[in-house]
Amino acid sequence: MTLPRPTTDQPHYGQHLGDVGYWGAYVRTALDRSDLSATEVEAPFVGTFPTFLAGDVVVKLFGETFDGAACFATELAMAELLTGEPGIPAPGLVASGRLFDDDDHWSWPYLIMERLHSVPIRDARSAPSVPAAAAELGAVITRLHRLPIPALIAARDPLPGLRAAAPERLRGFGLPDHLVEQVPEFLADASAERVLVHADLTADHVFVDDHGLAGIIDWADAIPADPWYELVATRFDAFAGDPRPFSIMLDAAGWTRGPDFPRRALQGVLEFQFNAITAITELVELPRIATLDDLADALFG
Incomplete structure (x- = not known):
């Protein structure tokens, strides 16, 4: 047939x-x-x-x-x-x-x-193995970012376009106008570094079992990007805004959290292709946030 x-x-x-x-x-x-x-x-x-x-x-x-x-x-x-x-x-x-x-x-x-005979972390966020999974995910992210970028993926660099289009994209996601107006200046010094990122480490793509991290699926969105891009989906989707597993992940990744960490992390949010703003509105009252620096401190400080 x-x-x-x-x-x-x-x-x-x-x-x-x-x-x-x-x-x-x-x-x-x-x-x-x-x-x-x-x-x-x-x-x-x-x-x-x-x-x-x-x-x-x-x-x-x-x-x-x-x-x-x-x-x-x-x-x-x-x-x-x-x-x-x-x-x-x-x-x-x-x-x-x-x-x-x-x-x-x-x-x-x-x-x-x-x-993978395991479950997405969306279905296991209260499981005892989540802290171990978060630590293992941090180690995996470090390994991934050190890999050579395949030529087919390296040939396209979406970040300049994503940064240029960020104001209107974020406005559509629901970022208040007074914050949208600050986006171009805030992104002006965004990182020029490029590493291989998964780019979509959501609660449906990170799998866990009784022991910890079981696997990561759906690599179709992998791109060359700055490392901060990788943090967005983990912070606001995989870990549903919970700072505890996010912090465990960062520690295991050896991520330096210096004075500029909140600003760099928010730059990752602003350049991110997908909508993280809806999740952020569950954590902070965006209309009450005066500046993007204030938002960076509220989310990542």
Whole structure:
């Protein structure tokens, strides 16, 4: 049977993103091509791309939308890089391929990765193993930032564009106007350093078990960025604003917290591609914050 080409038209794509009934045949086709099988296909959390659990593996399909070509290439490059880095617990690459061979249309590339038999930290924030996981995550971040940046990833530097567009992006996220007006000057001396960052260490991507950190998934957003960029998702998503595991992570990473730490950390927030402002509003009353320096001290001082 010839598979019909999946559609990424909205609202269909969003409505069926986690639909095993719709995507099951595509997942099984990818598995068959690698001589793999699964008695059951399951949907974990719904992300950007169709991703499904199948026995001991995870199958991730990349559509053309949401910059699918770059995301596939980045995640594949990171999987190949991390294969030789046992100190960074990432799922191993099992196979990669394409659902369709027609060069005139989107080929729907896919990755098959090892499955982590553990839970995302979102579901285990009160677990006794979280402090150990935070410490191990800090050590992993240090190792990651010391790795050579794969050429494909190094070829693009998104930070200048993210910094230039920061005022309007942050306004859209809900940062008050009087703080938005201060953003360009605040970012004027942002770090020029570039290291390899995961860039999206959220509560859905950091996995823990009874002993500590079990693994980190979803490397498709990896970019060259300054180290401060990495702190945003951990502080406000993975650790849900709790300063205790965040502090443990920083200590384990050997992160120097000198006088400029709050300012540098907030620069990471302001240049960050995704919305951290909504989470920050749960921690501080932004309309009462007069300056970005005050906000930096409130969040990171």
